[in-house]
Amino acid sequence: MFNLDAIANKFRLSYFLFAILICVTFVSIFMYAEVRMERELVKARLLQQLELSQKENLEQPIYSAEPGINIYRYDNAPGNLQLLATETVQEMPVTFTTQEGDIKTELHFFRYQKDKQNYILTYLEDDEMVMENYPVLAIFEHLEDIFADALKAAVLLSLLIAAVFSQLSSRQITKPLLDLKQAVETDHQNLTELTHLPSEVGVLARAIDDKNHKLEQYLKREQLFTGDVSHELRTPLTIIMGASEVLASQLEHDPRLSEFANRISHTAKETSEIISALLLLSRAPEKLDTPQTSINSIAISEVARLKYLLRHKRVTCIVVAEQEYSVCVRPELLKMALGNLIKNAFQYTDEGEVVVSIDAKKIVITDTGLGIPEDMMPLLYERFERLDHKRTGEQTDNVVSDSYSSYKVEGTGLKVEGTGLGLSIVQRIMTHMDWQLTHQAHASGGSTFSIYYK
Template sequence: MTAIRTRILLPTLLLVLMGSLGLVLSVMRDNHREIENVYDAQLVQAARVLQGLFRQMPAEQDWAAVRSSLEQAMDTTGSGLFSHPYELNLHVQIWRSDGQLLMRSARAPQLDTPPAPGIHDLLYNGEDWCGVLLEDHERGLLIWVGERDDLRQDLIQRIADQALAPALVGIPLLALAIWLLLGWGLQPLQRLARHLRARPVDSLEPLTTASLPPELAPMAHALNHQLLQLKRLLERERRFIADAAHELRTPLTVLAIHASNARRATDDSSRDEALAFLEHGVARATRLASQMLTMARLEPLTQTRQQVRLDALAREELAVLTPLALRRQVELVLDADGPSHLYADPAAITVMLQNLVGNALHFSPPGGEITLELRQQESCLTLQVLDQGPGVPPAHLERLSDRFYSANNPDGAGLGLAIVALVVEQLGGTLECSNRTSGGFAVRLQLPACAPKPLAHLAEA
């Protein structure tokens, strides 16, 4: 995986480099054009200066002397005169209006005829020239001032090179500054990484977010959420292991005693009695382990919830438990006033119904009746399981949903109603146990209802 610094730095440097070079090239192109215009303007200005001078001179002049004076004035060798590296290398030609040549600089192009008035470029003996021709109608003169284009371009290139040099030096310095600033900006992330590495391996304490920049706070909150989830998961596993160790210790000890008694039995009746106790203890331990695993599965950190038809699930579950009810000679009745919609995990609802109806079957006498009653209100769904068993002493009613607490049932694990209470708590409902005035026991659940939606997988049975 590419480092964050590299992922940020390389595109940034590429963008800065391409942008800087683009700007430099654009500025150089514009500067080249502007310098060309400046030199052309200087040519025009030089022609006008000569025009002004010639107007102040007599009509009849010694043009050879004028030529000598101009060449001395425009000498760029710097011999005794002030010179500048960027000054023009001017050359002059003067014609009369009829085309008669009056004067020509020594290195000026030898034109047979004067060019058209204005600024123009021309080629002479393989050399490019830039020039301007100015007409002086008052004195009847044609004044041409020009310079070699290669010398001009050399001067322009020197100016451009001096303008480009700071950019070529500045871009690497800018890249270095970006590198250092990026490293400084990533220091909070590096500090967070060092802090995580320095934490104890078994530490699940949340990270402090007060000193973190806003960009790292969401990551720290996400890590804290994961740490909290992991802490809850470990607590749930520790609780399950502790409960299993506590509750299975006694049944396993009893099983060992019955197994020892069966081995030491001296007659068949004693051996059969010990084996019967052993089978009964194995069945109880199996039921206890099964219910503990069910409790553990119902305590996940997240569950898959969806809209379910509680009346349809209840009808299906009663159909599954009908063979057991027939064996005990108990009738199962579903009393629902219509569809009952609930937003929950279908597997958890199925486990809840199994424990409610299973407990009622265990305590119902032969010939009795168990009624599962459903009532749908606007925002609340009421579920009651009513049996005709012996009921529960009032002193035990408050503890029926405690783990491993079983009232009037020495063979029970004390987890049935605890599982129901856990499901109800996850759904945000309430659980109430009571003795019926007509005899029997009642478990009443109130669960939050949801708006009905079509559910293809929960069709009417």
């Protein structure tokens, strides 16, 4: 299929159109010259015949000369010729009858003034008449056929040459670009060789090489930052987990204080897992090992971990799966993705149910909560975006984005603080694992997020 977006095809098409334009120009010039020459020859012949007729026959209303030539005084000319005739030779298709039948040909005619007398001179074109009575015009007609055949051959040859030349030239023009593409895809050594070229390709290669160096430095800084942050945070988190476990053991007699100590320990562990997941996201996907991971176990674990968000709500949550499903993925990444989506559903559902269903192709989280307005969908996965959602008669000015957004439901006192990063992180995880995340809003309220895995 011809792809016009390709640079090579654009060059080919440009050459071909240029060749057609040149051919049309030359054909037009040839046809114009042929018509002008024929008219001048006809005009000269008719004027010559007018002189001869006047010498031989003196002044006559109509002169009939050689076959096909008639000269009329203007007043005696046919009415249609009087209306059409000008000083320029014109042609008009006519049909005349002979013994062999009707013949269609051209009638040449023009108006001429001599000694204050107007004449209309006509010439009926016919090959036999021309050959016998006007050899010059016969030679011209013969040459005209020769030039027409030569012009047709020239047009076909020009188009063929244009096609071949466009094919060769487009290859030569696009070859540096293909070399640049290959150099960018392979290594920097080949790209460095192209940066010394004085052409536009060299300019582009130098720009790409400079951009690559900046990206490398940026990625290196990000990797160093991620590694340093994880290293520096693991030590205090380990201390917090150890201290919270000791504190919990000392507060066994006080269930209320013991619960707070356990929450400190659980939160520290979750933070450590989040750091591990973010470290995995900073690595190339092909460098990660992907063990067989149980989806059911992680879904049940995340539902249980986040169940505290439903303590003061009339909301039920169920996990639906016909069997045990597994997928090759890092458990930390799957845990973070599912955790964010389930947390969203729990936070923004005040009554009804949240259903986590699992099958062989996808994980679906459905809730009966606030839902997301259609006009806000383009911003759903944007970082730091917080969407205003208004529900008439229930709550107003609600801020809805994801599990890290700030949201308050009037009349309940529930408030969720955050920065608007949850869904953007989930989307980043999906891209990293080459999975797909989709969202579907419900007409009656609520949302459905689906994770399609491979």
